Amino acid sequence: MHETDSMVMEFSVPNTLESEIDELITHYPEKRSVTLMALHALQAHFGFVSDAGIEWIAQKLDQTPLAVLELVTFYPMFSREPLGKFHFRICRTLSCALNGSEKIYWALCEQLGLDKNVHKRQTTPDGRFTVEFVECLACCNKGPVLFLNEDFHENMTEESVSKLLTICNGDNSSERKGTGK
């Protein structure tokens, strides 16, 4: 798996990321308004939001760590645990659900050895794959749809999702792709 474990122990924000957040602060009337953007930036960089990350943001933006944690726990897009290198987000809102997004989810879970009855974010023990249901991805006419990292895939079937998995399995680079960075 990637380098997150060592990061938990020795948390440090690289200068480029810090200056990016400093730049963000100039865009808003108060520092507090930057909290969400800073969380996105940290999650994009580290792959998840750690306790140390929350405390770093709190200090940076003159907030209490609790105020930052409230936001992190409010929004489902933030993860408190390291995400897999390949992150599947499958829509389960009405149109996609009617078009069988559950089957896509089941197919993925079965092939990855995850519990298909658990409707929470799950990561494979090797840390390579994360699968979860999400709410509407705003492409209801092409359902079922999913995000693989930041790439959008429409009209998914059990076959097409298996193909995606094969591509992922063939990718042995250590770099996490499509994180929006």
Added chain:
Amino acid sequence: MSNEEKVQAKVEVPMITFKVDGQTVSVPKTLPHPVTGKPEPISIIQACAYVGINIPHLCYHPKLPVAGNCRMCLIEYGMPVLDRERKPVLNPDGSPQIRKMPRQAIACATPVTPGMEVYTQTEGVIRSRKAVLEFLALNHPLDCPICDKAGECKLQEYVHQYGQETSHFFETKLEKPKKKAISSKIVLDNERCILCTRCIRFTEDIAKVPALGILNRGAHNTISNYPGTEFEHNYTLNTVDICPVGALTSRDFRFQMRTWFLSETPSICPNCATGCNILIHSRNGHIYRLTPRENDAVNSCWMCDSGRLNYKWVNDSRRLSNVLWSEAGRRDEINWETAISKISAALKSSTKGSTAILVSARQSTEEIFLVSKLAKLLEAQTDSRPRIGEGDFLLLNPDMNPNSKAIQIFGLASATPGANVSKIAKAIESGAIRNLIAIGENPVEMGIEPGLLSRLDLFVVCDILGNKSTLEAQYLLPGASFAEKQGTFINAKGRIQRFGKAFEPMGEARPEYWILSSLLSALTDKPWPNTPEEIFNMMAAELPAFNGMTWAKLGTAGMNLLSTTNTTEK
């Protein structure tokens, strides 16, 4: 109507007239904001409370900023119809035409406007209350039989009043953290919590420590502190008082007693010079808890944790409970009559000026007044012990004595309290002082060595718990705690307030005012007043600062002494 519901208003504010449930009433146009103190338009719930109409509410608290999240205070209202010139349209009978608003509004966040009509008892309002309660009860555990809040729980009260006997909910209740120790003093049950945020607002806006927040989303909302930190400051237990349900419970009171068995005695906290108004909750001579009692002139609705939890000594099994007389190495139990007559005989036979009295600033004003009389009679030297602690910005006064002001008024301590003690010690050594009377004070701790004490002809100690001085005492008189007698304390700002008696003193113990009054009667051969009321009235008649006060006039809220006595006020 409980204290909490009472809204105090300043008289100078202009009034505003509106109608509630058909009754025309006038209320102040604005009330001060509970935190900033800035005048704010009066809300419907405040206006109704002002005229004695209680609108059911859970998240609203008169001393906290408005959150408006529980929806319990929904009411219906109407506004006067205005024509194009913004003049009221009148009915044929001359009354203003009212247009009822299509939607209900929350009374806590809707300001009163002139001519408004509020309806708090319509079918629609009752229906809303039932619906809100049904939602609040959806995930609420049915553990009232073991809940500490049962009997004083607002949710329980309203469900009893408006709730329905059946539920439409057949799903499984959500599970949330239970028995979560968020501090050394408080246990949190998130399943019982209705997310009113009173605790969050209190700790952030009143105690100024933003330690609590809401995690997660929607039905999964949970009140929490930041993981790994504890919710610790000296005011945390107020959140237990204002929690409308049993989510926050005091570890000290948890599972100790059902609330309905407790009797409440209005009293004053004896732990510092602020004189917070409190209620003693007791049963069968045992204190189970102290809670704040609202008094806007002193403590609003709050009290500090250190004061609240310092009551265990009252029921300490080591309390002094017998009158003891020591002579020639023997210590015998004697009765009060014998003790008083022996002590008075000893004092009568000694010369004037050969007595010293150490009196505690923890005694009641009446007792301190009687001590001043005794001191005058015996031409005694006196002093009192200062207790200086750390104050804070909210309530806690650095003077840890509840009645230093009375000691000062009656001149029973040196300019710097405690400074006379070394003089008294020297006088005992030289033989100029032959008698020492200590009332609620420990002479050994104040600096008079046990060796010196044994030189005295007469050494009387009146106290509550044993100490080094009580071991040396010739006469040991067991006194009463603040919960076992009536009296008054004068706080640091010169407000005199009455405390009540919750139960009888332990064993043979007697209130110190009774002991002092008996001693004075024996010394002067005439009866002295021996009830707090009589003593107070005698004292008030003598001192101009009391400005014609009487015990009855003091009531439960207390009165301010004339400012002439407040020269040393900070």
